[in-house]
Amino acid sequence: PFVKKAAYYPALKNNRKTPGELYRITPGGGLEMLANTKTDLMAAYLELLGIDLPTALISLSPDAFSHALALGDSISDTLTVTHLGAIGSNEITFSITEEPPVDWLSLAPVSDTLGGGESVPVALRFHTAGLDTGIYLTTLKVSSSDSVAPEIYLPVTLEVYGVPSIAVAADTLNFGGVMVGEQGQ
Structure with missing residues (x-):
């Protein structure tokens, strides 16, 4: 006789199962779904039925x-x-x-x-x-x-x-007295 047993374990929802671990045949010939999340439970049904979800092409x-x-x-x-x-x-x-x-x-x-x-x-x-x-x-x-x-x-x-626009009219620029090589304290 075919017996289906499915379980949803909310406390383990962060422990996702990998395909192949989603269901098993019990020693008595029953089917046990091993899902920790609702997503795993749906994936187990789809895997069991051999249904692949379509992917974008x-x-x-x-x-x-x-x-x-x-x-x-x-x-x-x-x-x-x-x-x-x-x-x-x-x-x-x-x-x-x-x-x-x-x-x-x-x-x-x-x-x-x-x-x-x-x-x-x-x-x-x-x-x-x-x-x-x-x-x-x-x-x-x-x-x-x-x-x-x-x-x-x-x-x-x-x-x-924007790009800065700089225009200089003089051919020579005077910066006044410039100290070279001195350091301040």
Whole structure:
């Protein structure tokens, strides 16, 4: 006869089990779930039934962008979009938008289709033309056909700083009397 015995031990919730330790067959032919957390209990059921939870097939690197530039400067960076699926698996399409849209960042390409195991570099160009000094923020929203991760958000920060402007009119500067080699007490 099949007997199921499941236990949840809240006092041991910090002692997570590893797969394979989540259930055992008892000497009498029963099934005992050995879970210390609710997560372990669900994992034990899924492992017993042979169900693997789906994982995201789209990967983005890096997961954030931050640059500090002087007024008038620009810099390029790259976002790599990767399809983590096996070669021959279903294609994933993606598109990238800025939320909110900004004039100081440009992207190319903004959409593409990837087969399993493929990656594509997305060129990002940060430029400060027409900006004042300060901190500017936007978010890249990557929408894809990946059912596990249909939307991924990447924070983008641009800090614009001013460059001092120094003008000297005289060909010669007079600093007055300057003491050389003396030390004060």
